Each structure stands twice: as structure tokens, then as C-alpha cells.
Amino acid sequence: MKGPVLRFLGQAAGLALEKKNLESFKEKLQNVASQKLTEENLIPQLNIDCEVNLDEINQELVTYLEQMAPFGPGNMRPVLVTKNLGNFAQPSVVGNNHLKLRINQNNRPVICDSARKDKIFELQMSGINAIGSTKGEGSILDGIERMQEFSIFVHKNSENVKREFKTYRWAEDKVTGKALNEPEDTNNHAIDSCRYSIRFYRRNIKPL
Numbered sequence: 001m002k003g004p005v006l007r008f009l010g011q012a013a014g015l016a017l018e019k020k021n022l023e024s025f026k027e028k029l030q031n032v033a034s035q036k037l038t039e040e041n042l043i044p045q046l047n048i049d050c051e052v053n054l055d056e057i058n059q060e061l062v063t064y065l066e067q068m069a070p071f072g073p074g075n076m077r078p079v080l081v082t083k084n085l086g087n088f089a090q091p092s093v094v095g096n097n098h099l100k101l102r103i104n105q106n107n108r109p110v111i112c113d114s115a116r117k118d119k120i121f122e123l124q125m126s127g128i129n130a131i132g133s134t135k136g137e138g139s140i141l142d143g144i145e146r147m148q149e150f151s152i153f154v155h156k157n158s159e160n161v162k163r164e165f166k167t168y169r170w171a172e173d174k175v176t177g178k179a180l181n182e183p184e185d186t187n188n189h190a191i192d193s194c195r196y197s198i199r200f201y202r203r204n205i206k207p208l
Contacts, residue, residue, distance in 0.1 A: 049078045054085065054105040059153060104129075111196040133196035140182060143195030150198065161190040 017025055052061070057080075071077040085103045094100045104110070107129050112120045114132030123130035154161050164187050170179040 047079060048081045050080050052080050052082055054082050054103070057082070111193075113192070113196070140195070143198065144183070146198045147191075147194055152194065158190075164188060164190050 065078060068075070068078070082105065084106045086105075086107060087101055087103055092100045109129045109131045110123065111133055112123065112130050114120075114135055117132065120130045120132055152165075154165065167187050168191055169184060171182055171184045172179055
């Protein structure tokens with residue numbers, strides 16, 4: 001385009017021109033755009049690099065993506081997509097401008113303590129696929145064994161969860177002091193939640 005442009009300013013598509021030439025430049029730019037651009041060119045596009053499942057978004061994936069840095073022209077930041085998501089709780093605003101969502105994929109179940117049937121019913125009435133955990137003789141030991149088949153990652157800020165895993169131990173016979181074949185029934189809320197959910201996975205599944 002010939003005319004009012006004084007110079008171009010590199011890869012960012014910047015340019016310099018005198019203020020008196022601004023209107024004529026805008027007019028010429030609009031004329032060129034009307035001649036060259038089609039309606040299809042005006043449709044916003046988002047190029048997706050890869051589709052991932054919600055349970056594949058973990059620290060391992062974050063670390064892998066960070067190894068691809070630095071990002072910029074010629075090495076753009078990857079764009080991932082996750083489909084079939086649903087919001088299973090009321091969104092909340094965090095801070096001044098952040099929206100906190102609780103989502104799941106393909107309406108996957110939320111495993112709950114089966115002792116609180118009233119709470120399970122409340123969740124179900126809110127549209128959440130809530131189901132009670134499986135309990136019974138041997139369920140605690142079976143759940144512990146299944147947990148041992150997985151690599152369990154605990155967030156560094158989850159102090160209560162870290163404390164539970166550090167103090168979780170077998171119960172002892174009060175008379176003999178020997179370990180019993182069952183854990184102590186204390187400081188185990190997070191661990192019980194792990195047991196409830198993992199029991200719905202088939203055995204020998206490879207941990208993520």
C-alpha cells in the first residue's frame with residue numbers, strides 16, 4: 001500500500017504515519033480489505049492442537065507442556081480441548097475477576113459416603129450424578145489394596161490430606177499391642193474418599 005505510511009515496524013505488524021494522514025490511511029485500508037477479504041475470512045477460528053480427557057489434565061501434562069517453552073512465533077503455545085463437560089455445582093467468583101467452576105466429563109459419578117443418603121439425594125436433585133460408596137465386610141482392606149496400585153499425588157497446600165497420609169496406620173490390640181488387620185478409624189476423611197472412588201476402577205489399571 002503506497003501513500004501515508006512512513007515505515008513499518010517489524011513482526012508485530014506495526015507502522016508509523018503522520019496524524020494528518022490517518023483518515024486517508026483508514027479509507028485505503030478499508031478499500032483493500034473489502035476487495036481481498038471474504039465472509040469466511042471474518043469468521044473467528046481457533047486451531048486445536050490436541051483433544052484430551054479431563055482426567056489426563058494433571059501435573060505430568062503441565063510439566064510436559066512447560067518443557068516445550070519458550071513459546072512465540074514458530075512455537076506457539078499448544079491449544080487443548082476437552083469435550084462433554086458439565087458443571088455440577090454452583091459457580092462462584094474468586095477474588096475480583098476469577099470464576100471458579102466444578103466440572104466433570106460425560107456425567108461421571110461423584111462418589112459419596114453412603115451413610116449420608118440425605119446429602120446424596122440433595123446432590124442428585126441438583127443434577128449431580130451422585131452415588132453412594134460400596135461398603136461391607138472387607139471393603140476397607142480392599143480399598144487400601146487398590147490405593148496401593150496407584151500413584152497418589154497430594155497438592156502441597158493440602159495440609160490435612162498430607163497429615164492423614166503421614167499418620168494413617170494399622171490399629172493395635174489394646175491388650176497385646178499387636179497390629180490388627182484393620183486401620184485406625186481416625187484422621188481418615190480424605191483417605192476414605194480415595195477408597196470410595198478407587199473401588200469403581202477395575203483392578204490392574206495403569207495409573208496416570
